[in-house]
Every structure is written in C-alpha cells, then in structure tokens.
Amino acid sequence: MRRIPFAIWVISGGLLYSALALAYLTIPFALAAGIMGDSGTVLAILIFVAVFLVAAIFTFRQQRWAYLLGAAASIVLVLLYSFVIVTTLSNPADSQFWLVISGLPIWFLVVLFSCLSFIHTKGGLMTKRYLATVQSAGGLLTLAIVGFVVGSVIVGAIGSEVILRNVSATAANITIVPGAQTVMVPFVPQVYRVSIGGTVAWVNKDTTAHTVTSNASLFDSGTMTTGAIWSHTFTQAGRYDYYCAFHPMMVGTIIVG
Numbered sequence: 001m002r003r004i005p006f007a008i009w010v011i012s013g014g015l016l017y018s019a020l021a022l023a024y025l026t027i028p029f030a031l032a033a034g035i036m037g038d039s040g041t042v043l044a045i046l047i048f049v050a051v052f053l054v055a056a057i058f059t060f061r062q063q064r065w066a067y068l069l070g071a072a073a074s075i076v077l078v079l080l081y082s083f084v085i086v087t088t089l090s091n092p093a094d095s096q097f098w099l100v101i102s103g104l105p106i107w108f109l110v111v112l113f114s115c116l117s118f119i120h121t122k123g124g125l126m127t128k129r130y131l132a133t134v135q136s137a138g139g140l141l142t143l144a145i146v147g148f149v150v151g152s153v154i155v156g157a158i159g160s161e162v163i164l165r166n167v168s169a170t171a172a173n174i175t176i177v178p179g180a181q182t183v184m185v186p187f188v189p190q191v192y193r194v195s196i197g198g199t200v201a202w203v204n205k206d207t208t209a210h211t212v213t214s215n216a217s218l219f220d221s222g223t224m225t226t227g228a229i230w231s232h233t234f235t236q237a238g239r240y241d242y243y244c245a246f247h248p249m250m251v252g253t254i255i256v257g
C-alpha cells in the first residue's frame with residue numbers, strides 16, 4: 001500500500017471528526033423534531049455532515065477536488081453560523097461549546113493543509129516535508145492545536161459545571177427549562193398572569209441559547225445564553241403571545257390585567 005502523507009491523515013481526520021460531531025449533535029434533535037424542525041437548520045447541518053464525509057473519504061484517496069470541498073465546507077459552515085458561534089464561545093455551559101471550541105482550531109488546520117495539498121499535488125505531497133511527515137513544522141502545528149483543543153474542552157467542562165450550579169439557584173417568574181426545544185412546555189409556566197404595570201422576568205436554565213420574542217413585535221429579549229435573565233414591564237392589559245426566535249415551536253403567553 002502507498003504511504004499516506006501526514007497532511008492527508010490530518011485533513012481526513014479533521015473532516016471525519018466534524019461530520020461525526022455534527023451528526024451527534026443533530027440526529028437526536030432530528031428524531032425529536034423532524035428533519036424540517038428548527039426552520040431547516042437540522043436539514044442544513046445534515047447536508048454539512050454528508051459533505052464532510054464525502055470530502056473526508058476522497059481526501060484520503062488524495063483526490064484534488066476533495067481538498068477544495070473540505071476547505072470550502074469548513075469556511076462556509078463558520079461563516080453561515082458565525083453569529084451562533086460567537087454566542088456559544090462566550091458560554092462554556094452551552095451544549096454546543098465543545099463543538100465550537102474544538103471545531104474552530106480543527107477547521108483552521110483542515111483549511112490550511114487542504115490548500116497546501118491542493119497547491120502541491122502536482123509536485124507530490126511527499127516532496128514537502130511539512131505535508132509528508134509528522135516530524136516537521138506541520139506536525140508541530142498539529143500537536144499544538146490538538147493540545148489547545150484538549151485543554152479548552154477540559155476548562156470548558158469545568159466552567160460549565162460552575163455556571164450550571166449558579167443558574168440552578170436563580171429564580172425568575174418564568175423559567176426556560178433544560179432541553180426546552182424538545183419539550184412540550186419550554187416556558188414554565190406556559191401561561192403567566194401579571195397585573196397592569198407588573199414586571200415579568202425570564203431566566204434561561206437550558207444549555208442552549210433562546211429568546212423571548214413577542215408575536216406582535218412588542219418586545220424581544222435578544223439572545224439569552226445559559227443563566228441569562230431578561231425582564232419586561234407590561235403597562236397595558238391584554239394577552240401577549242411570545243416565542244423563541246431560534247426555535248419557533250417554543251411558545252408561551254403572558255396575560256396582563
């Protein structure tokens with residue numbers, strides 16, 4: 001069997017990890033909410049899973065187009081979800097924190113090695129030491145990044161513990177419960193009554209970010225990460241329906257009067 005250049009192992013491994021990690025996060029949700037649940041996000045992520053898998057397999061076979069596919073998929077994924085990525089990075093208790101903190105450095109490595117492999121295909125990857133063997137600058141960079149990822153995931157897990165312990169002790173009128181996007185009653189209580197001029201506070205006890213968004217565009221919390229509290233004062237009698245902008249099937253009601 002032909003020897004596989006070191007860079008190919010790194011790219012294929014990184015792409016395979018991306019596919020498995022995304023599938024692990026998405027498949028349970030797809031089973032619960034359906035493939036079109038979450039306004040198409042599930043479907044979009046499953047497409048990324050397929051693309052990463054194809055790119056991983058054909059990169060391993062050293063097909064030149066696969067280097068481009070893997071690099072492009074990594075870049076598009078980050079750009080498409082840059083907003084979610086920033087929110088998730090700021091909160092170790094977020095259920096997707098480990099994916100983002102491990103994904104970003106790995107995708108950087110995939111893009112770098114893919115581009116270099118694409119450029120040096122003609123001359124042969126084995127002629128470039130940093131692509132051919134682990135005992136090179138390329139190997140050192142990979143080692144450094146793997147070390148960073150392992151350290152970050154451990155520190156993130158510790159941070160998550162501390163945040164969740166504090167959050168569980170936080171009180172508000174309405175709680176966004178853990179696993180909110182997959183339960184029947186995500187906002188507890190689902191219907192909350194308050195007198196005119198009263199203030200209602202929401203707390204997010206889930207490990208996913210949510211929003212409290214008025215159906216009639218009367219109020220909007222913006223992104224609420226784990227432990228976030230947001231409150232709104234109701235000055236007029238009436239019925240106020242609201243939902244989560246990220247997961248539109250999450251709904252609740254405030255009755256004022």
Ligand SMILES: [Cu+2]
Nearest residue numbers: 210244246247
């Ligand atoms: Cu939500």
